Amino acid sequence: MDWVEMRVQTAPESEEAVFNLLLELGAQGTATVGSSLLKNRESQYGEWFDEAEESETGEEKLWIAGYIKAEDFQPSLVEKLKKRVENLTVYGLNPGPAEVEARRVSEEFWEKAWKEYYHPTRITDRLTVKPLWESYRPEPGETVIELDPGMAFGTGTHPTTVLSMKLLEETLQPGQRVIDVGCGSGILSIASARLGAETVLAVDLDPRAVENAERNVRLNDLQHRIRVREGDLLQDVDQTADLVVSNILAEIILQFTADLPRVLRRGGVFIASGIIAEKEKEVVRAVHDAGLTVMKSLREGDWVALAARS
Template identity: 40%
Template sequence: MDWIELTVQTSNEACESVSNILNELGANGVVIEDPADLIREKRDRFGELYELDPSKYPVEGVNIKAYFLNNTIWPEKEQKIKQQINKLESYNIPLGKNKLVTKIVQEEDWENEWKKYFKPAKITERFTIVPSWETYEKSSPDELIISIDPGMAFGTGTHPTTILSLKALEEVLRPNDLVIDVGVGSGILSIASVLLGAKHVYGYDLDEVAVKSTQINRDKNQLENNITVEQNDLLKGVHKKANIVVSNILADIILRLIDGAWDNLLEEGYFITSGIIEAKQQMVIDALENKGFHIIKINQFENWISIVAQK
């Protein structure tokens, strides 16, 4: 399906009014490129810093981008957009350059554009994450390769919380361990556990998209017989006797998981938690110790904390 990408170069004062015009005429939301953003520190919702490309921003004013179906009524709609934007001057709203630029884009371009930026990454001494569409040769016999297509599920493996979880698994997992992965995401920790020697992994996630993504990635890594993944709310109704429970989720959810982890662990089993911000570290430690866990190790990467506790 072809779409029209419309870019309106206008002033900061006209930004809100122009955005409203575009939305009222059928745009499903707008993207605003404001050069002021270039001087602000950017963090995504999970804490990762990212950089903006200055070449995509106007020298003055703002760019407002919107997308419309490329159909027979587009020429008429484009004229309406121009007329309504020009009319703003009668309300003493300066329009700046007031330039409209259009180009045709294909829907599949949006679906695949992000793949350009997901490349093989060595994230620990042993693990390398490789996009499923990339060809990659091991650099050493000991290197462990996880092939991943994250799809719509969170997790390309490069986030600090995932790296902390992988390093903890490298330290405590022993051959033939049974592992439970709570909040599987795209399946990275489940796959890693098998590659480290786990005899079987049971993965759970409340999000059906994450479950499907993990199943796909499990199969890409030819581990259909080693990983069982199901949709479930944490460990409610689960009764296993595992050597390790690993969970890379938020601190507040970890608190709800502690009882289930305890009940599903063997004596001396390990509970690996990650996704904990510094401000909530002590809260999680206190809850683990109150349950009876012994804190074995606390690791930190940037502002993220991982805790290894033992039953």
């Protein structure tokens, strides 16, 4: 099958927002390409990284790519995407150059390029993420999460995911119940189970995410502890949990903080990531209004993750 790759050059703070825009326009998968890939690895698939370079000011050029089936692609999508990216200023985000390009690629090319740069990565003291096609022998005390990210979901190495997993490792107690809101690939649900959670409910509005998360849960043989289902944030969740984790945009987190007192047990913890630094105060205020107290925050670059207790 052939695909059309739509690439957007943007600022790092708009990365997650551009992902969402691409998916809204019909992308079946996304990927991030930055100059760090060129610096760290040489690839026979050079054209895959040909736009990943530094600007004249020395700043990294960040390209977000989305993949649409060639049969579904319309040239008008390029201009539509450009306008939506430029409009991110309304939400206080810097869209960067907002340049949009499109080209036709084969699925075989995409898969080979993907496997060229995705390898086992130690995320925290205890957690390592490993793609399913790699062999890996863990060290004593190291827990491995096997992941098939698929075209639509990340590798687990994005700063927002790393921050989430660090807070999970510090906060989650064995035997606790967890709800993962906006589960994506299911990586945080799997990490929770690996860290000792008794049960995990993984929820995502996108049926593709549900399918991908279910596949990764099976890869890790955790079907007996993790239940994945389609759902709109916490709206139709009727169970309670000791810990709620969510790695999505701040604007989406703000939509369900009012539901936290209903699902989070007394003394429970809410971990929120995907928060750009400029939105931190707004999220902290919403969490406080929901009756929670922020215990800790972690930062990496422009990204912030919070842990708050009820």
